[in-house]
Amino acid sequence: MSKPVPLGLAELRQHIQMLEGSRRAAGALPFGIERIDTRLPGGGLTLGAVHEVAGRDQGVVDGAAAALFVAGIAARSEGQVLWCLTQPDLFAPGLAQAGLDPQRVICVEAGDEKSVLMCCEEALRHGSLGAVVAEVSRLSLTASRRLQLAAESTRTLGLVLRRWSRPRDAAEFGLPTAAVTRWRIAAEASRALPVPGIGTARWRLELLRCKGGNTAEFDVEAHNGQAGLALSAPLADRPAAAAAGYGQGGYRAAS
Amino acid sequence: MLKGSDGRRRVVMAADRAAHRAGLRVGMPLTKAQALVEDLIVHDADVDGDSQALDRLAGWALQTYSPVVAADPPNGLILDITGAAHLHGGEAALLDALIRKLSEKEIEACAAIADTWGAAHALARFVARPITMVPPGDSARAVRNLPAAALRLPMNLVESLSVLGFDTIGELLAQPRAPLVHRFGRELGRRLDQISGHLAEPIDPVELPDVAEVKRVFFEPIGAPETLARYTAKLTVQLCDALEARGEGARQLDLHFIRVDGRIEAVRVGMAQPVRDPTRLTRLLCDRIETVDPGFGIERMRLIATQAEPWVHTQITTQDNNAPDLAGLIDTLSNRIGAERIYRLAAVESDVPERSVKRTSPLAVIPLGWPLHWPRPIRLFRRPEPVLPLAELPDHPPRVLTWRGTRHRVVAADGPERIFGEWWKQDGETWAVRDYFRVELDTGERLWLFRSGDGEDSATGSHQWFLHGMFA
Numbered sequence: 001m002s003k004p005v006p007l008g009l010a011e012l013r014q015h016i017q018m019l020e021g022s023r024r025a026a027g028a029l030p031f032g033i034e035r036i037d038t039r040l041p042g043g044g045l046t047l048g049a050v051h052e053v054a055g056r057d058q059g060v061v062d063g064a065a066a067a068l069f070v071a072g073i074a075a076r077s078e079g080q081v082l083w084c085l086t087q088p089d090l091f092a093p094g095l096a097q098a099g100l101d102p103q104r105v106i107c108v109e110a111g112d113e114k115s116v117l118m119c120c121e122e123a124l125r126h127g128s129l130g131a132v133v134a135e136v137s138r139l140s141l142t143a144s145r146r147l148q149l150a151a152e153s154t155r156t157l158g159l160v161l162r163r164w165s166r167p168r169d170a171a172e173f174g175l176p177t178a179a180v181t182r183w184r185i186a187a188e189a190s191r192a193l194p195v196p197g198i199g200t201a202r203w204r205l206e207l208l209r210c211k212g213g214n215t216a217e218f219d220v221e222a223h224n225g226q227a228g229l230a231l232s233a234p235l236a237d238r239p240a241a242a243a244a245g246y247g248q249g250g251y252r253a254a255s
Numbered sequence: 256m257l258k259g260s261d262g263r264r265r266v267v268m269a270a271d272r273a274a275h276r277a278g279l280r281v282g283m284p285l286t287k288a289q290a291l292v293e294d295l296i297v298h299d300a301d302v303d304g305d306s307q308a309l310d311r312l313a314g315w316a317l318q319t320y321s322p323v324v325a326a327d328p329p330n331g332l333i334l335d336i337t338g339a340a341h342l343h344g345g346e347a348a349l350l351d352a353l354i355r356k357l358s359e360k361e362i363e364a365c366a367a368i369a370d371t372w373g374a375a376h377a378l379a380r381f382v383a384r385p386i387t388m389v390p391p392g393d394s395a396r397a398v399r400n401l402p403a404a405a406l407r408l409p410m411n412l413v414e415s416l417s418v419l420g421f422d423t424i425g426e427l428l429a430q431p432r433a434p435l436v437h438r439f440g441r442e443l444g445r446r447l448d449q450i451s452g453h454l455a456e457p458i459d460p461v462e463l464p465d466v467a468e469v470k471r472v473f474f475e476p477i478g479a480p481e482t483l484a485r486y487t488a489k490l491t492v493q494l495c496d497a498l499e500a501r502g503e504g505a506r507q508l509d510l511h512f513i514r515v516d517g518r519i520e521a522v523r524v525g526m527a528q529p530v531r532d533p534t535r536l537t538r539l540l541c542d543r544i545e546t547v548d549p550g551f552g553i554e555r556m557r558l559i560a561t562q563a564e565p566w567v568h569t570q571i572t573t574q575d576n577n578a579p580d581l582a583g584l585i586d587t588l589s590n591r592i593g594a595e596r597i598y599r600l601a602a603v604e605s606d607v608p609e610r611s612v613k614r615t616s617p618l619a620v621i622p623l624g625w626p627l628h629w630p631r632p633i634r635l636f637r638r639p640e641p642v643l644p645l646a647e648l649p650d651h652p653p654r655v656l657t658w659r660g661t662r663h664r665v666v667a668a669d670g671p672e673r674i675f676g677e678w679w680k681q682d683g684e685t686w687a688v689r690d691y692f693r694v695e696l697d698t699g700e701r702l703w704l705f706r707s708g709d710g711e712d713s714a715t716g717s718h719q720w721f722l723h724g725m726f727a
Contacts, residue, residue, distance in 0.1 A: 064700070064725035067633045080581060091635035091724060092600035092612045093625040098633065102600050106581070106617045108588060109596040119588050126584040187699035189666065198667045198695050201726070 029077060029157060033220075036205075041212040045073065045181065050124075050148045050158035052139065052179035054170075056186035063163050065203055066185040068098050068222065070133055070159050075099035077157050079130030082123045084108040084116045086135065104130075117143050120158065127154030137164040144177035182209035188219070268300040282410060305329065312362075313461040318561050320353060322509040322521035323460045331379065333372055335458055338546050339523055342593050350386045370394040372458065373450030377405035377424070395451040399425030406446045412439060424450065457517035467501055467560040469493040476515050476552020483512070483544050483553070488537045490558040495533045498560060504529025507562035510540050512547055513555040520547045524590045527618050528582050529564040535583055539590055585617050606674050608635060608723065629672055630693060632703045632724030639721035642704065652692040652704065658722055668694040673709070688715040693726065701726035 030037045030044035037043045045051055053070050055063025067090075074081045081104050083090065088109050092102050108123075110116045113136045120134035124147060134147075139160055151158040160179060164170050173184075184206040190199035201222040207215050265285040277292050289295050309326040316332055317324040320343065323335035336349060343349040350366050357364045367378035367387040374394035378387045381401045389397045398405065401424050404413045416439070421427055427435065427447060436444040448454035469490050477483065487510065498505060506529055512520040524539040589597050598614035601621040605611045608631070615621055625631070644653030652668040670692030676684025691705045703724035708716025 064632070064634050068726075071633065082584075089634045089636060090600075091608070091632055092602075093608075093631035094633035094635070094724070094726075095600075096625055097627055097631055102602065103621055103623075105599065106585070107598055107600060107614075108592070109598075110592050111596075115592050119592065122587055122591075123584060126581075128581060128584070187701065189697060189699040190695060192667070196667070198669045198693055198701070201701065202699065 027155070029073065032076075033218075036216075036218055039207065039213060039216045040181070040210065045157065047155045047157055048151050048153075049180040050144060050151050050160060050178065052144075052160045052162065052177060052182040054162035054173055054182075054184050056184065063161070063185070065187045065201075065222075066161060066183075068094075069183070069185045069203070069205070070161050071095050071098040071100045072222070073157070073159060074131040074133060075101075075104075077130035079128065080104055080106060081131045081133065082106050082108060082119075082129050083133045084110055084119045084123070084135065086110060086113060086116055113138060117147065120160075121146055121150045124150035124156050124158050125153060127156055129156050131157040131159055133159045133161055135161045135163050137162060137169045138172060139177050139179075141175070141177055144179055148178040148180070179209070180211045181207060184208055302329075310461060314463050316353075317461055317463060318507070319356070320349060322511065322523040322561070323458050323519050325458045325460050327372075327376060331376065333375065333458055335460075335519070335521065336368070338521065338543070342523065342525065342590070344593050344595060346388060347386075350388065354385050369397065371450060371452045372456045373407065373446065374398050374452075376407060377401050377450065381405050395428070398450055399423065399428070403427060406443070406450065408443065408446060412443065415439070416443075455516055455518060458519065460511075460519065463559070463561060467494060467497040467503065467505075467563060468557065469497060470555060470557040472555050473553070476554050478549035478552045480544055483547065483549070483556075484537075484541045486556055487540050487544065487558075488533070490556060491537045491540065492533045494558050494560060495531045495536070498531045498563065498566075501563070502566055503560070503563040504531045504566040505536065505560040505563050506530075507560070508536060508540065509557075509559045509561050511555075511557040511559070512549065512553045513557070514550045515552045515554055516550060518550065520549070520553075522547060523561075524586070525562075525594060526582075526586050527589070527594070527616070529566055530582075530586070531566065535586070539586055542587065542590065582618060605677065607677060608674075609637075610677075630669075630726065632726045635703075635724040636722065639705070639723045642720045642722050644704075644720045650710065652694050653720065656694075656704070656720070664697045665694045666697050668692050671706075674705075686712075686714045691723070 027047050028040070028042035028044035029047055040046075051073075053066045055066040074083075075098060081100065083105055085107065086109070088107070090107065092105070095105060096102055108116075108119050110119055116134050116136055117139075120132050123129055123132045139162065144160070147158050147160070162173060186204045186206070188202040188204050190202050193199045203220050203222055205218045205220055207213075207217070209215065267279055267281055267283045267285060267288050270279045270281060274292070274295075279288050279291065285297070289297075306326070306328055309328060309330075309332070313324045313326045313332055316334060321334040321336050321339040325333050327333040336346065340346045340349050343352060346368050350368060354364055354366055365379050365385045365387075367375045367382065367389070369375040369378055369389040370391055371394055374389065374397065377398050378389065378401075381404075382397075403416050403421055403424060406413075406424060406427075408416075416427070421430075424447075427443070428451065432444055432447075445454060449456045471486060471490060473486075477486070490510075494505070494508075505526060507523065507525045510522040510524075512522075514520060522540060522543040524536075524543065526539075530536060585597055597617050599617055599619060599621055600612050601615045601619075602623070602625050603611050603613050611625060640658065642653075643657040645655045650671065652665060652670060654665055656663055656665060671690035672692075674689045674691060676687030678685040687707075688709045689705045689707060690709065691703060693701060694704055695701050702722055703726065704720055705723055706716070706718060706720050708718045710718065
């Protein structure tokens with residue numbers, strides 16, 4: 001990014017941007033961690049676009065880490081958050097501890113996934129919300145395209161949280177969708193504490209797909225209550241990474 | 256027991272439960288009833304009063320449940336719930352709510368859902384205890400074993416049918432129609448066709464007094480969705496003018512499309528706050544137009560504000576851009592999936608996790624949330640799932656646990672957090688204790704486990720382990 005770009009290339013980029021419409025102009029929501037933000041075009045999650053998040057496929061915990069990750073992103077967006085779901089197992093105190101105040105969340109309990117996507121599209125189109133979360137197990141190319149088009153007309157962040165109960169649905173996660181980025185969140189064993197008890201949660205964030213960018217992996221620590229992550233120092237003998245400090249709102253990381 | 260006159264005879268018009276047990280039946284001569292029961296309490300039936308009360312009840316049902324409601328005298332209501340059930344969480348939920356509300360009004364009622372008026376009428380009176388639902392297309396089969404009296408025929412006709420050995424509707428349906436009509440008249444044929452749906456039976460809905468209403472009659476029947484949408488927009492503008500003149504805003508709108516064949520296709524939308532913005536109302540109504548079946552064409556349209564509230568003028572300020580207008584979005588969504596499915600989660604002062612959250616209206620301002628010093632999971636199971644642990648000591652979490660048939664090794668744990676039962680809510684909770692642990696598995700996932708009981712005293716719980724939620 002820091003290299004001077006030849007004029008021809010800059011023109012080409014401008015042209016592509018014009019073709020792509022006003023999406024870039026909507027801005028981006030940074031994670032506040034340089035290492036992640038520099039990997040994403042625009043310096044963060046593009047606003048007015050759809051992002052897809054899933055948990056680890058064989059995980060017992062059916063993507064609770066992914067839900068926390070999504071809650072953290074939604075918490076950092078501005079304005080109200082609409083959370084569309086089919087199973088009402090979202091626990092509001094947990095959301096509040098992830099930094100998402102209950103005063104900011106409206107839940108929509110749709111009967112099936114089709115209604116979830118329909119509500120999500122309508123909410124994205126409305127435009128006065130900060131983020132819209134849809135919990136679905138399947139997301140077809142057509143459905144994701146509709147969501148993406150709805151999101152592009154506004155500055156609302158569309159977050160699709162993929163949940164599945166069967167491994168077969170998880171296999172579908174490889175199929176293409178129109179989402180701008182695709183993340184996989186896996187819980188990792190936390191570092192052992194010198195005393196009995198549980199340390200800070202560690203996640204591996206895999207950026208599986210990124211429109212206009214490359215794939216990447218990050219090891220982060222999740223800090224409850226601050227809506228954030230930080231790059232984690234993977235080994236105790238790398239204090240420099242730890243000293244890199246907490247990002248805006250509590251994620252730390254190292255890779 | 257109520258008495259009334261049928262022609263020159265004095266007969267029993269209604270009998271309460273005790274009278275039924277004593278063998279009294281509706282339609283029995285009064286003298287016979289008095290002979291059966293010694294000190295029979297007899298009152299005059301107030302037919303006019305009853306029918307007025309029924310109309311009032313129909314008006315209530317119209318406002319609450321369905322856009323097309325009619326009184327089905329002497330003792331019934333008929334509701335066309337096409338396109339209205341989803342607003343109440345489905346057909347079964349609607350029936351449940353209806354029966355419950357009626358019993359709160361001290362009205363004992365039975366209800367049935369079927370494809371046709373005739374079938375619903377018959378099932379509600381002869382089968383439902385207190386509710387019956389027939390899947391679509393199944394009505395003719397469901398009414399087959401019902402007595403001929405369920406056909407809404409005059410008493411003497413039913414009697415002469417039974418003299419000839421026709422007891423059930425099924426037997427009548429199986430007979431060739433021509434001799435039957437020749438012998439008993441066209442009324443019987445008409446009722447049989449109505450119950451099986453071969454003959455349409457339009458409902459003439461009850462009308463609410465004193466509501467804002469606009470209508471439009473077409474010279475030529477219309478049917479194209481775009482045309483319907485255009486006239487909907489015109490009617491909405493007129494209705495908003497009418498509402499403005501009355502100083503009201505609409506909370507619920509019914510749009511009736513009266514078809515050439517007399518059937519009414521209705522669309523109902525509800526609003527969270529009083530609205531009289533034509534653009535918004537038109538959008539809500541047009542959203543539902545796709546559910547309307549125009550048939551051979553629509554010759555009249557009526558738009559009625561079935562629920563309206565006084566319009567409160569709010570001052571519009573230029574600075575107040577912090578709270579974006581979500582009411583429009585919430586109305587759109589709740590008219591599609593039902594208003595009770597859209598909610599905010601508000602805090603309740605309770606230590607028991609599943610009681611610490613309640614649902615409130617999406618437009619309500621809710622108080623600040625929960626204390627944050629104890630970690631809470633992001634997902635909470637509706638009912639805790641049992642896990643098989645290998646626990647060592649009373650105050651320690653298990654080292655290994657089996658959940659849904661898979662063994663997991665526990666690496667680290669935090670806890671216990673002891674939560675006591677709320678004895679002021681249920682007697683059974685007086686001694687109840689749960690010890691909650693946050694455990695981390697070797698794969699890094701974090702679960703919220705609890706042990707029912709304190710580990711020593713069996714009065715505090717069963718000492719079994721449950722998984723109640725997930726952190727990450």
